[in-house]
Amino acid sequence: MDEKTLTHHVKALKKGNLSHFDAVYEATRVQVYYTALLVLKDESLAEDIMQETYLKMLESLPSYRPKQKFVAWLTTIARNLSINAYNRRKRELYLEDEKVEGLFGGQQDASENTYYLAQLLAVLSDDEKHVIIEHVVLGKKHKDIATTLQKPLGTITWMYQNALKKLRRKAGEDDA
Template sequence: MANKDINELVKQLQNGNIEVFDDIYYQTKNIVYYSIFIILKDYQLSEDIMQDTYLKALDKIHTYKPRAHFKSWIVTIAKNLAINEFNRRKREMLIDISEQEYILGSCASTAENEVLISQIFTVLSDIEKEVVLLHVVGDLKHREIAKLLNKPLGTITWTYNKAIKKLKEKI
């Protein structure tokens, strides 16, 4: 569904129609989840923050303006919550930053796809991960990603091409 459709759904939600929430959720859940997962690197924790993200987005829904892509808006909320959680756990020494690895958890998936996910999160740098996931999973255009990450468009295009090349070599 195009950006226009999701904006239409959000508008209905802002007008009080809670029925459209499911559609909005299913259109955005992948990119929300992986934006959090890149930061927290933990399957269970990311699930919890994902829940918080949608509740917060709902609470702040009237502050959303259709100037920006809705996915960019909700990803920002997700990342902020993830960063806050990360910092909180760091302060409480619940995680060892230097040895943090991705806890991929168990999920029904083919062995090949398991390898692919593993490669994305180990082979790519943080910025490459973000750009690939926002573009491929989130369907955001490079221009929108550049705005979201506050980087030049050329950098985003180059980073994406480099990341895909790295994955092609590894797989």
């Protein structure tokens, strides 16, 4: 969905017309889910946060200013909720003496689709998966990813190119 159409739906939603919710949800759900997943590294928790993000968005929509990019505003909500959940979980896990798994790493009951994505990215290190998801799925620029991961821009670019090489190689092997 292009920016203009999304803005139209968001404006209508802001006026209280909930029939536009589906359009907004469809246009943004991937970004919201992966924003949460990158922080939490737990699919079921990310799913909960995804739900919470949209409810929070509806609650906060009157304060949203159209000058700000809606997707950026929404993913900020998702990220903040995820960080809160992550901190809560970290405290719980600390008490239970457990270990947080990596991205797509710890789900016993992962869905078929998640399993496929996990397999697709299996050749990558956790950091490379992070960079690929941020760039390809969330559409973030390398510069912004470098800021999020607190790594030099050159490192991010190198990681991305390295990840692409690995994925190309894997795709070639799969074809063969």
